[in-house]
Amino acid sequence: MKQFVIWVPLALFAVFLGIAATGLIAPRDSVIESQMIGEPVPQFALAPSLPGRPGLTSADLATGEPRLLNVFASWCVPCIAEAPQLMQLRRAGVAIDAIAIRDRPEDVAVFLSRYGDPYERIGADTDSRVQLSLGSSGVPETFVVDGQGIIRHQHIGDIRAEDVPALLAALEAAR
């Protein structure tokens, strides 16, 4: 009995080593998968953000072809940074819709005239309710939605030039 107790600390230390080694070997994965991946876009109907342009409903996203849904705002600096990449995607033939978060029509108009307008439809989400239901917590974020209106991919933060190929691949995979 006494003999056994003496070795308990070493045994406990061995357990710690096992845990620590696993922790070291396991790859650091800093990407948190969204719970919304594989889920249909939640039901919503947003009024147009700009007069004379169409608003956005969830039905508009299930068109049989994959599309991008960009969550942005005119007051958001990273959104300016990603604007050229969105224009590039647009020129590559990607259909892009948008949700403008807590924004005013005149500000959105200025933003689009200054940094480019890649969008087909823009819905106004004045109280962030739709944004939250999408599982988006900030601006900008971009979703890949497939032809049936199911979310396939979520990009958090601005789209950098190096992110464009991955987004195109995700769109291709959603086909």
Next chain:
Amino acid sequence: MIAEAGLAALWFAAALCGLQLMFGIFAIRSGREDISSAVRPIAIVQGLLTAIAFAMLIWLFLRTDLSVELVAANSHSAKPWLYKFAGAWGNHEGSMLLWVAVLAVAGALVAIFEKRLREQTLIATLAAQAAIGLGFYAFLLFASNPFARLDPAPAQGQGLNPLLQDPGLAFHPPTLYLGYVGISVAFSFAVGALVTRDVDAAFARAMRPWVLGAWIFLTLGIAAGSYWAYYELGWGGWWFWDPVENASLMPWLAATALLHSVTVLATRDSLRAWTIMLAVVAFSMSMVGTFLVRSGVLTSVHAFAVDPQRGAFILGLLILYIGGALALYGLRIGTVREGKQFEPVSREGALVVNNLLLSAILGIVLVGTLYPLGVEAVTGEQLSVGPPYFNSTAGPLALVLVAVMAFGPLLRWRRDDWRALIGRVSLPILIAALALMVLVFLVSPIGILPMLGLILAAGIAAASLAPLWKRNLRRTPLFTYGMVIAHFGVGVALAGMAFESAFTEEVLVAARPGETYQVGPYSVRFDGTEPVAGPNWTAIEGRLSVTRGSGSAITMRPQARMFASPETETSEAAIRTAWNGQLYTVLGNGDSEGRWQLRLWWKPFVTFIWLGGALIALGGLLALIGRVRRERKAIARELYA
């Protein structure tokens, strides 16, 4: 040249360290005196060389020598000199150099000052210290060289993390490291004693001052770190159960237990195996803590060197040292003669309860800290363990511990009588009962833990003074005063914690200029904001007119700071300290309508937490001086006898 000199000093020190280990082993095996007499000088020179290397690094930082990679990555010529100086250890490589320097200097101090330990055990101790040193020299020189050059040198450095640009950085890490790494001496003593099978009261008396010394610095380091986090992070909390805080708390818990068990061993020659175990555990906790912080296996505000390869290196060192020491313990402890037995109702009995409770708290903190890691290893799920776990498990045990602390010092060694004890503690119990009545009648309902905390704080403050009762105060030994002050400090700190958690008032508002808010005894008027600039930052500064009762208004200026290099925002709280608490103000973001987020806290008696910590350390210091003086006298007596 300075960098090269530092690196050379480090290599020489490492070589001497290897020599110290070899000579030590050889001296113990052969028993040759000419070899064993070389070990002390080697240890001293080794300590000196690492101190020189560390001084070189500080010099490089003060000069902002950007051709050195570490300086370029962590400093900036526009930084105030204090942060250039302290920046030397505000990074992975520099802090590892500090680690090694403390380790080597601690060894040198043992070589210079230790006179009581049997020569063979001392040589074994220095050899053990060298064995630890060798691994960390290798880590420093091969995996974290602080003196690496950068060619070409950049025109400007990248600057220091703004959260670290605070006077706290100059004080907190070095103090903590002195304790954290200084406790390695206890570890080496234990290993030395296991090698020579020499565990007795004389060994304990030799080890005690070293444990005390490290423990004082550990206490100060933790208290300073807690206050730093409190005012710098701007969250108003003083303890977050962050993995790194736990990493410093665990060695402290083990060292506190060790401090008490070593007293039993020194006075009564009991608890031999247990004391050795604690000495091994205390420094093992320091090394485990270092691993957790540096490997990045746990995320934390302190994780500044997340590098799995370095983690693997440190893990290797842990296997070598902790595994080796525990294996040696298993093999040898059976052959160490058993110490004396004692009655359960006695000073020894109370100290055993103290040790069991401290070990249980240590176990709880260790499990809580490692649990997320364990769960991820088994199921892959990511989770974190927060304050609710620690508070509800460690909290009650800590309160029981404090209750035992009230009785312990009043018990006699060897054996005592319950009835006599109750006579001695009746006064503290009376005071605690009064505190309870006051709380129940005067105060609005508060949580059960703060309530118990306040009652116990009152009781322990009274009980801690009881050992001085009816004694000749001038003939009472200094270390008894040390114990009394340290235990009183626990009561003071506990009172601060209980007050803070029970009676803190918080006001969170979106304030327009001119609006007034009431928090605690203060009335706070928001006068607006102004931009201000410092040496390497700009800030929005809030202006608050604060009045208390009918007193005149003072201005408080919480800031939201923007640092240029690296680009970061920090929040500088403005704090007003009164005798009975602190007003803590934080300025948040502004909105488009001219309103500013303001967070105001009134924290009654919160300063008692750190005041208590300082008292605990002061008590330790008095005990250390008292013990060392008495040992000196004992040595002198032996010489003349």
